[in-house]
Amino acid sequence: MTETANDTSTCPLCDGTGWTLVLEDGVEIARRCECAEDRLRRRAVERAHIPDRYRHCTLDDFELWNPEDPTLGKALREVQEFVDLFPNTDKGLVLMGPVGTGKTHLAVAALQQVLAEKRPGVVGRFADFTSLVLEIQMTFDGSGGSREILKPLVECDLLVLDELGAGKTSPWVMDLLYYLVNSRYLENRLTIFTTNYSDFPKKAGEESLTDRVSQRIRSRLWEMCRRIELRGRDYRAERLAGREGGLLR
Numbered sequence: 001m002t003e004t005a006n007d008t009s010t011c012p013l014c015d016g017t018g019w020t021l022v023l024e025d026g027v028e029i030a031r032r033c034e035c036a037e038d039r040l041r042r043r044a045v046e047r048a049h050i051p052d053r054y055r056h057c058t059l060d061d062f063e064l065w066n067p068e069d070p071t072l073g074k075a076l077r078e079v080q081e082f083v084d085l086f087p088n089t090d091k092g093l094v095l096m097g098p099v100g101t102g103k104t105h106l107a108v109a110a111l112q113q114v115l116a117e118k119r120p121g122v123v124g125r126f127a128d129f130t131s132l133v134l135e136i137q138m139t140f141d142g143s144g145g146s147r148e149i150l151k152p153l154v155e156c157d158l159l160v161l162d163e164l165g166a167g168k169t170s171p172w173v174m175d176l177l178y179y180l181v182n183s184r185y186l187e188n189r190l191t192i193f194t195t196n197y198s199d200f201p202k203k204a205g206e207e208s209l210t211d212r213v214s215q216r217i218r219s220r221l222w223e224m225c226r227r228i229e230l231r232g233r234d235y236r237a238e239r240l241a242g243r244e245g246g247l248l249r
């Protein structure tokens, strides 16, 4: 969304200045107008790097579509509670579960709602683990370049790190990811992780989250986050396919 001069010039509250005068204890003081706050919030959503495919996601449109799956309703309630509490909570979220169960949907919905409704100025970022690993690997030596990539992710108020543990990593990339997670841990910054990996893989030979991201990252996760497990079926396969005559979105 691009801004136009019209965004403010039509505002009846501030006459397009972005500021209103209010009386406080008999003294007139300048306050940022609602329209300016809305603009800041919209900008924050635009700068969060949310993939287009997930921009439509809200908590309101998360369907409790499978009555046999109590984890859907529980997950939705817990994510809503996180949003309601934000920023007054010390726990982020880890959304765990199989493919297509709505983990990314819920994580993005939470991020967008926080940016749209909480105090303007909250900085949020979405990062996909696999792309992040690739970006870091492209800096080759792991020096200055990778720190530049990680800086906004270390510093933002709310980070969504999607698909934790996916793809191929190397020990030095893992060290940088540890730096990211540990920096946020030390500063009590809130993070929502999603992952396909669990602590107790169902099938023999399948890797656990610890296998994928190392014990030191995993143990910080549990301290930083509440765990939310989705155990149900694949929404893509069952709902989107049915709705669109067998074609997946």
Ligand SMILES: Nc1ncnc2c1ncn2[C@@H]1O[C@H](COP(=O)(O)OP(=O)(O)OP(=O)(O)O)[C@@H](O)[C@H]1O
Residues within 6 Å of the ligand: 057, 061, 062, 063, 064, 065, 072, 097, 098, 099, 100, 101, 102, 103, 104, 105, 106, 163, 194, 196, 235, 236
């Ligand atoms: N309960 C739901 N209500 C509405 N839409 C849903 C629901 N669950 C999933 N979706 C939609 O289905 C698609 C797949 O969901 P999503 O990408 O969130 O799954 P995921 O658990 O992150 O899967 P993966 O492990 O493959 O990343 C998305 O378009 C999402 O918006």
Ligand SMILES: [Mg+2]
Residues within 6 Å of the ligand: 103, 104, 105, 162, 163, 194
């Ligand atoms: Mg996902």
Ligand SMILES: [Zn+2]
Residues within 6 Å of the ligand: 008, 011, 012, 013, 014, 015, 016, 017, 018, 019, 033, 034, 035, 036
């Ligand atoms: Zn205004």
